[in-house]
Amino acid sequence: MTATLIVGACQAGVQIASILRERGETGPIYLVGEEPHRPYQRPPLSKGWIKGELQPDDVILRSRDWFAERDIELITGDRVVTVHRAADGSGTATTEGGRSIAFDRLALTTGASARKLQIKGTDYHGVHYLRDADQAITLQPALADDEVQNIVVIGGGFIGLESATVARGLGKNVTVLEAAPRLVGRVVAEETSAFYLDAHRRRGMQIVLNARISHLIGGDAKVAGQRGSVTGVALEDGTVIPADLVLIGVGVIPRTELAYQLGLDVDGGISVDASARASDGKTVAAGDCTMMPNPYPLGVGGRIRLESVNNALEQAKIAAASLLGEDAEYRSVPWFWSDQGDIKLQIAGLSTGYDQVVVRGEPAEEKFSVLYYRDGQLIAADVINHPVEFLAVKSALTKGATIPAAAAADVTIPLKNAVVLPDSVPA
Numbered sequence: 001m002t003a004t005l006i007v008g009a010c011q012a013g014v015q016i017a018s019i020l021r022e023r024g025e026t027g028p029i030y031l032v033g034e035e036p037h038r039p040y041q042r043p044p045l046s047k048g049w050i051k052g053e054l055q056p057d058d059v060i061l062r063s064r065d066w067f068a069e070r071d072i073e074l075i076t077g078d079r080v081v082t083v084h085r086a087a088d089g090s091g092t093a094t095t096e097g098g099r100s101i102a103f104d105r106l107a108l109t110t111g112a113s114a115r116k117l118q119i120k121g122t123d124y125h126g127v128h129y130l131r132d133a134d135q136a137i138t139l140q141p142a143l144a145d146d147e148v149q150n151i152v153v154i155g156g157g158f159i160g161l162e163s164a165t166v167a168r169g170l171g172k173n174v175t176v177l178e179a180a181p182r183l184v185g186r187v188v189a190e191e192t193s194a195f196y197l198d199a200h201r202r203r204g205m206q207i208v209l210n211a212r213i214s215h216l217i218g219g220d221a222k223v224a225g226q227r228g229s230v231t232g233v234a235l236e237d238g239t240v241i242p243a244d245l246v247l248i249g250v251g252v253i254p255r256t257e258l259a260y261q262l263g264l265d266v267d268g269g270i271s272v273d274a275s276a277r278a279s280d281g282k283t284v285a286a287g288d289c290t291m292m293p294n295p296y297p298l299g300v301g302g303r304i305r306l307e308s309v310n311n312a313l314e315q316a317k318i319a320a321a322s323l324l325g326e327d328a329e330y331r332s333v334p335w336f337w338s339d340q341g342d343i344k345l346q347i348a349g350l351s352t353g354y355d356q357v358v359v360r361g362e363p364a365e366e367k368f369s370v371l372y373y374r375d376g377q378l379i380a381a382d383v384i385n386h387p388v389e390f391l392a393v394k395s396a397l398t399k400g401a402t403i404p405a406a407a408a409a410d411v412t413i414p415l416k417n418a419v420v421l422p423d424s425v426p427a
């Protein structure tokens with residue numbers, strides 16, 4: 001019987017285990033996660049969880065019964081620290097808890113961890129990161145505390161803005177400090193960034209762009225031997241922004257320790273091919289920990305690391321197929337969402353290398369789309385509060401179709417009616 005070891009028990013890891021069983025795999029499957037919790041969804045952490053609206057069962061991915069029924073051995077609260085392998089790819093892994101697991105096939109779904117900000121003062125009490133459930137469990141009551149009124153969020157990416165929105169919704173004074181000249185600049189066009197800036201300022205959030213942070217300031221400890229609490233964020237120009245709580249959201253670092261140990265290629269993530277195979281051709285890897293060939297549009301070239309649930313699930317399907325010895329390649333259209341209070345963003349496709357954008361609708365009305373084109377071909381869209389348009393774009397991209405820019409700009413034409421299929425026959 002073939003034993004499979006999956007290291008990392010979250011979206012990608014659970015998906016691989018699930019597919020292997022669905023496809024009739026009968027050998028032992030070990031799913032090892034270092035976090036003490038059952039596998040859970042991360043997206044609600046920066047939304048409903050820190051708002052205090054959710055219970056653990058609301059975010060858990062699968063019940064205990066689900067794992068038991070599939071005979072998937074879920075090991076939580078233990079970290080795989082070493083992996084020894086033979087030339088045929090089989091091997092033995094050892095966990096921090098001293099457990100030894102023999103396997104024939106190995107999948108790495110180790111995700112990513114929060115990037116730490118290298119400035120003075122991040123060890124003050126009241127300074128938070130938000131990547132995992134334990135951090136969210138600590139952050140939620142701190143946000144709800146009536147004595148915590150001034151909140152500074154460092155980083156104007158999705159997690160920073162989602163958390164800032166929750167804090168603002170709780171009635172706090174919220175300041176977002178973003179080092180770049182615009183919000184979420186790595187992912188969206190200027191038009192979408194500008195919309196977020198206006199929309200959040202309208203809701204009373206303070207946002208500082210091009211922020212140059214010097215260090216965090218804190219008070220003396222009330223108890224000897226303990227660290228004092230954060231009281232402010234000092235900028236390089238001498239400004240001090242008062243803070244009872246600081247949340248740092250400055251991106252993530254892929255977890256590649258085991259890949260290094262195994263001698264696999266690592267380049268800003270575990271390097272995998274379109275079949276989710278690592279450089280040894282035996283190990284598979286999926287999700288946030290991987291750097292993969294750009295999956296969309298086909299033939300565009302380049303490599304990318306995607307941080308999204310959709311990517312973790314889709315790439316895990318391919319990884320499972322590769323473990324089963326099939327030839328599968330990642331070809332689906334990536335998509336993503338971010339909920340910032342009443343602002344729902346949905347992104348279809350990848351905008352990498354765009355040379356034209358069309359803004360459809362009126363951003364001030366908070367219901368509009370930004371469509372991205374390369375060489376006249378639609379490649380992606382950011383859709384704000386308009387799920388119908390998101391579905392139209394996603395469906396068009398999936399078919400390899402386009403929506404001519406002139407038609408996209410005309411709001412009187414429903415997007416789905418403007419789709420032009422690759423053979424130029426209107427849909």
Ligand SMILES: Cc1cc2nc3c(=O)[nH]c(=O)nc-3n(C[C@H](O)[C@H](O)[C@H](O)COP(=O)(O)OP(=O)(O)OC[C@H]3O[C@@H](n4cnc5c(N)ncnc54)[C@H](O)[C@@H]3O)c2cc1C
Pocket residue numbers: 007008009010011012013032033034035041042043044045046078079080081109110111112130131132159255258286287288289306307308309310312335336337338339
């Ligand atoms: C607060 C927050 C909000 C988000 N919101 C959205 C959203 O709105 N939409 C969206 O699409 N995506 C969102 N994401 C991103 C999404 O959650 C991730 O893309 C997704 O969880 C990736 O899944 P994964 O399985 O690849 O990795 P992860 O979820 O990171 O899981 C990897 C697991 O592996 C474990 N691990 C690592 N090394 C070892 C080891 N050696 N031994 C044992 N275990 C190990 C880690 O502890 C972790 O539990 C959000 C993420 C966060 C943190």
